[in-house]
Amino acid sequence: DKGEFKHYMLKEIYEQPDAVARTIEMALDNGETTKLRDDFLQRHETLLSGIHHVQVIACGTSYHAGMVAKYWFESLIRIPCSVEVASEFRYRNPVVVDNTLVICISQSGETADTLSALRDIQKQAPAGLVSLALCNVPTSSLVRETDIFLPTLAGPEIGVASTKAFTTQLVALILLILKVGVTQKRMTDEHLNTLLSELHQLPGQLYASLNLDAPIKTMSESFEDKKSCLFLGRGLQFPIALEGALKLKEISYIHAEGYAAGELKHGPLALVDKDMPIVVLAPKDSMFDKLKANMQEVHARHGELFVFASEASQMVAEDRLHLVYVPDVCETLAPIVYSVPVQLLSYHVAVMRGTDVDQPRNLAKSVTVE
Numbered sequence: 001d002k003g004e005f006k007h008y009m010l011k012e013i014y015e016q017p018d019a020v021a022r023t024i025e026m027a028l029d030n031g032e033t034t035k036l037r038d039d040f041l042q043r044h045e046t047l048l049s050g051i052h053h054v055q056v057i058a059c060g061t062s063y064h065a066g067m068v069a070k071y072w073f074e075s076l077i078r079i080p081c082s083v084e085v086a087s088e089f090r091y092r093n094p095v096v097v098d099n100t101l102v103i104c105i106s107q108s109g110e111t112a113d114t115l116s117a118l119r120d121i122q123k124q125a126p127a128g129l130v131s132l133a134l135c136n137v138p139t140s141s142l143v144r145e146t147d148i149f150l151p152t153l154a155g156p157e158i159g160v161a162s163t164k165a166f167t168t169q170l171v172a173l174i175l176l177i178l179k180v181g182v183t184q185k186r187m188t189d190e191h192l193n194t195l196l197s198e199l200h201q202l203p204g205q206l207y208a209s210l211n212l213d214a215p216i217k218t219m220s221e222s223f224e225d226k227k228s229c230l231f232l233g234r235g236l237q238f239p240i241a242l243e244g245a246l247k248l249k250e251i252s253y254i255h256a257e258g259y260a261a262g263e264l265k266h267g268p269l270a271l272v273d274k275d276m277p278i279v280v281l282a283p284k285d286s287m288f289d290k291l292k293a294n295m296q297e298v299h300a301r302h303g304e305l306f307v308f309a310s311e312a313s314q315m316v317a318e319d320r321l322h323l324v325y326v327p328d329v330c331e332t333l334a335p336i337v338y339s340v341p342v343q344l345l346s347y348h349v350a351v352m353r354g355t356d357v358d359q360p361r362n363l364a365k366s367v368t369v370e
């Protein structure tokens, strides 16, 4: 039931603060900032204590969640992490080193390529292999065929375009990383405390980001007759740029590409002219100054910028630079909060263009054939 909402997608976007709060509660007691819940993945501590490498396998939006996890695994707890789309991984006879944690991320748990890639690795059977399903459907094939089940507590997702499944995947991944970090003593108490208190603030920040609906709807009017669009981000926001581009193309049918902003001058800058909208994810983080230089490159070539930034960035709107301030959030969790404005932007552009938002043409919710 869509209730008061016009589409399931919009309803599911609005469910994110609750879905994320539920997912956080798997690992975190109310207000607790010194430790994870004792029962969180407790049965699997022995398995998790032996892993030295992570391989993430997924498709589409779930793959983008895996890309964020790579940045987190390596920067937060120094465990090497590779990420690949399942449809490539399964056909290239890849090497899986010993003591790898294979994380299959899938909302449905029935995606054919993801399941096949997992089965191929299990056949290869490297020593110390541990498999984990990060999945929204507890009864799925993926969950049955893996050692560890880490649920996303998003609740059923009806809209074909994934929204709350994605943000809950990100939350579950950071919880897993904290668990591995604590189990393998790869994280100081102080760092853990900081991240836990930041996690407690996340549902509120997501809730506040839903207030951006009205200004984003206004922004979306500029996209109505556009043919093509770029999404830019750096660091943890690069996967969100990819996700924003995927969302826009799948529901509005506008061609969109996500790019790591540092790659601009290696090609895509040639596309930029006054008809090219460029969406930029610009939190005030360690990459902000570099990103700002990238924005100037675009602006100088008359591209039209649509920037999601934090107030702390002190950016101001100007000619051909539209700006929406996103609630303040720490750098680590910013990709979760910045997912919301790109979802809302795609949604409003699609509604304006009159597409079938919940059932985009040619796509299925669960891709059970390759």
Ligand code: F6R
Binding pocket: 059, 060, 061, 062, 063, 105, 106, 107, 108, 109, 110, 111, 114, 160, 161, 162, 163, 246, 247, 250, 365, 366, 367
């Ligand atoms: C995009 C989208 C798809 C899915 C992909 C994988 O909005 O929903 O890209 O993410 O088909 O599906 P799951 O996560 O069920 O394996």
